[in-house]
Amino acid sequence: EDIAETSSANRELAARRRNLISEWQRYREEVTARVAEERAAVGQPLHSVLPADEEEVIQ
Amino acid sequence: MRPIILQGHERPLTQIKYNHDGDLLFSCAKDKVINVWFSHNGERLGTYEGHTGAIWTCDISKNSALMVSGAADNTMRLWDVKTGKQLFKWEFPTAVKRVEFNEDDSRILAVTEQRMGFSGTVTVVRVPSFENDVAAETPLYVITTRESKATVAGWSYLSKYLITGHDDGSVSRYDAKTGDYLESKQVHNPGASITDLQFSVDRTYFVTACKDTTAKAIDVESFEVIKTYLTDTPLNTSSITPVQDFVVVGGGQEARDVTTTASRQGKFETRFYHAILEEELGRVKGHFGPINTIAVHPKGTGYASGGEDGYVRVHAFDKNYFDFKYTL
Secondary structure, eight states: OOOHHHHHHHHHHHHHHHHHHHHHHHHHHHHHHHHHHHHHHHTTOOOOOOOOOOOOOOO | OOEEEEEEOOOOOEEEEEOOSSSSEHHHHHHSSSSEEETTOOOOOEEOOOOSSSSSEEEETTTEEEEEEEETTTTEEEEEEEOOOOOEEOOOOOOOOEEEOTTSSSSEEEEOBBBBTBBOOEEEEEEETOOOOOOOOGGGGGEEEEESSEEEEEOGGGGOOOEEEEEEEEEEEEEEHHHHHEEEEEETTEEEEEEEEEOOOOOOEEEEEEEEEEEEEEEEEOOEEEEEEEEEOOOOEEEOOOSSSSSEEEOOOOHHTTTTTSSSOOOEEEEEEEETOEEEEEEOOOSOHHHHHHOOOTTSSSEEEEETTOOEEEOOHHHHHHHHOOOO
């Protein structure tokens, strides 16, 4: 019975997390699309995270 | 991996900042000196000397040519990053607590302290075009904070809004072109000071740190709280990681309060939260006093923390950090 209870609790938690993540993804897509439009309207390129390249080490 | 410990300050750290590429790390402290370090090995590249009071804040232009700093000597100064030479100076009636370049590096905001006879302000100036550009001394506009002084401020994407965090736990939003007031919101416990405000990479939302022991993510457009991160200690700083969806916070009991609590534990750990799930993921120990400032590497490869203990600790994330995923 305990095992059944834990596994159902885990399932609930996992479902809650999945919901939060898909909600966030929807929210971010909306924002990104809106901001892309605003930026295009004023001719400013999109901001993005720079790639994590190997940093040049000068000795 | 072991952190690199930067020992270049004799007093508590106030703010640390990476440049846009992340190869340099700038540190401000109460000892009146700003240091710049190579972030990959902790070697000190140089210092910026001239301020005659505690340094509260600095920021670096996107191309890493210019650095701006604000201090308790009531001045904001512009520096040539490479040579260490001071290029320009603005004078204020009170201390400068926070500075920031806008997106295209054409403007700088300065949060000035409230003192008897002087209201706190957010003053916006133009970046001087040449060394004796005296016209740049005149502000473009000055926002006078009425209800509660601003403690921190920043620019949203496209320099559309100017966002301020206040001493009473509220946040405000202004039109960044004109300085016109738009709205305020009490997002934290009334009377709990907001101590930090850092933006997401695209500057569409920001995260606050507050003495009420929480950090909150707020959308710049809707101005709604979208996430809340609960901790058990007063927070001094919060930052958002690119690459992974994490929020990093730091704080701890102030020295003068430690003896008044039952547990003498100061809780001087850096804490990682899942930005979306709001769950705590882990803590990093190391500082001997409260953590005053945290900066995340712009490429998301590591982070650095600066403490009341005078040290900066630079951490590179391990491979398992990037592999981390919740099993759902």
